[in-house]
Amino acid sequence: MTLEAAPARHTPRKRFGQNFLSAPGIVARIVAAIAPQADDHVVEIGPGLGALTQPLLAKLAHLDVVEIDRDLIARLKDDYSAAQLTIHEGDALKFDFAALGNKLRIVGNLPYNISTPLLFHLAEYAERIVDMHFMLQKEVVDRMVAQPGGGEFGRLSVMLQYRFEMERLFIVPPGAFVPAPKVDSAIVRMLPKPLESLTVKEEQTFARIVTAAFGQRRKMLRNTLRELISEADLEGLGIRPTARAEELAVGDFVAIANHLTNFRLPGEGRDPVAPL
Ligand code: SAM
Numbered sequence: 001m002t003l004e005a006a007p008a009r010h011t012p013r014k015r016f017g018q019n020f021l022s023a024p025g026i027v028a029r030i031v032a033a034i035a036p037q038a039d040d041h042v043v044e045i046g047p048g049l050g051a052l053t054q055p056l057l058a059k060l061a062h063l064d065v066v067e068i069d070r071d072l073i074a075r076l077k078d079d080y081s082a083a084q085l086t087i088h089e090g091d092a093l094k095f096d097f098a099a100l101g102n103k104l105r106i107v108g109n110l111p112y113n114i115s116t117p118l119l120f121h122l123a124e125y126a127e128r129i130v131d132m133h134f135m136l137q138k139e140v141v142d143r144m145v146a147q148p149g150g151g152e153f154g155r156l157s158v159m160l161q162y163r164f165e166m167e168r169l170f171i172v173p174p175g176a177f178v179p180a181p182k183v184d185s186a187i188v189r190m191l192p193k194p195l196e197s198l199t200v201k202e203e204q205t206f207a208r209i210v211t212a213a214f215g216q217r218r219k220m221l222r223n224t225l226r227e228l229i230s231e232a233d234l235e236g237l238g239i240r241p242t243a244r245a246e247e248l249a250v251g252d253f254v255a256i257a258n259h260l261t262n263f264r265l266p267g268e269g270r271d272p273v274a275p276l
Contacts, residue, residue, distance in 0.1 A: 010049060012179055016069050017111025021051035021135075023176035030187060031055045033169050034107055034133045043100060045092045045108035045118070048072055050079065052109060057084055064100055066092045093117055097125040104128050109135040112181070116140070116156060126163050132190040133169075141168050141186040153246045155214045159207065161250050162200065164190040199254055206257035213245035213253070220244060229256060 012018040021027055030052065036042055036059045047053040047065040049072065057063055057080065066088045067073050073089050088095060093114055097104065106129060110118060115136050122132065136144075145166050146152035160166060169187040174180040200206045213224050222231050222241035231241040237255045239248065 017113045019177040019181050020049050021109055022178045026172055026176045027051055036060050040105050041103050042105045046111055066095050093121055102128045103130050105130050106132040112137050123163050126192040129192050134188055135185050138184040138186040141188045148249055155210050158210045158250050158253055164192055166190050201258050201261040205261050209257045210253050217245050
């Protein structure tokens with residue numbers, strides 16, 4: 001019998017948002033929520049020390065992972081066969097998920113320091129995605145699923161709710177991780193909406209309106225959107241010019257954006273153009 005050296009301990013790296021799951025009960029709940037089937041095309045972001053990777057692979061024929069930390073990548077290569085696990089080394093923020101094909105089921109206990117840009121990056125691949133299950137800071141999940149009328153409803157809510165059905169599944173306390181983060185976490189499920197339900201004519205214009213409206217969220221729309229749409233046009237769309245961004249429904253932002261797409265942005269010195 002050969003004696004193998006025990007693997008060296010990994011020192012968690014703050015810059016990579018490393019809080020490793022170490023609660024078997026929570027891991028089991030997450031995997032049950034994902035409900036992986038053997039032939040599913042699952043992609044895990046940030047496998048780390050394998051807390052989710054291991055139980056996922058117990059159910060799957062194959063798993064793709066995207067990991068940035070070279071030390072962790074070396075461990076994963078030691079622990080799993082290349083036939084089981086395809087490791088994509090690098091930054092998930094720059095990763096081309098289209099290269100993996102279609103019908104992707106994306107999961108992960110995400111690095112919290114990049115969660116918002118990562119969610120926006122992933123949203124670009126929504127057409128290829130079946131569903132996503134993520135652990136995030138609870139506060140971020142609450143903003144994702146927030147409804148109009150409160151302080152949590154913002155750019156993240158509108159941009160993601162336009163593209164996904166989202167549900168907060170359950171809360172995970174700090175004690176489930178090593179090292180323990182300072183805040184609660186939560187699991188969110190994101191299901192891309194059918195393409196036919198997406199009515200924005202120009203995504204850039206939609207994003208511009210949402211960003212402008214929430215840029216100064218305490219101000220009234222007639223001020224934040226002054227450069228973009230007149231009070232009369234807002235009223236014509238059934239939107240009060242004195243309302244604040246957080247009072248609008250996602251559909252109101254779509255209506256404003258499509259109005260601008262149909263009738264060029266004011267201030268451009270051109271006449272309105274015919275609707276698309
Ligand atoms: N899945 C493991 C778990 O649940 O214990 C680790 C989760 S830890 C919160 C986040 C993981 O994402 C770490 O493995 C970290 O190295 C990795 N990571 C951080 N930034 C990344 C990035 N930009 N691209 C890919 N992986 C990243």
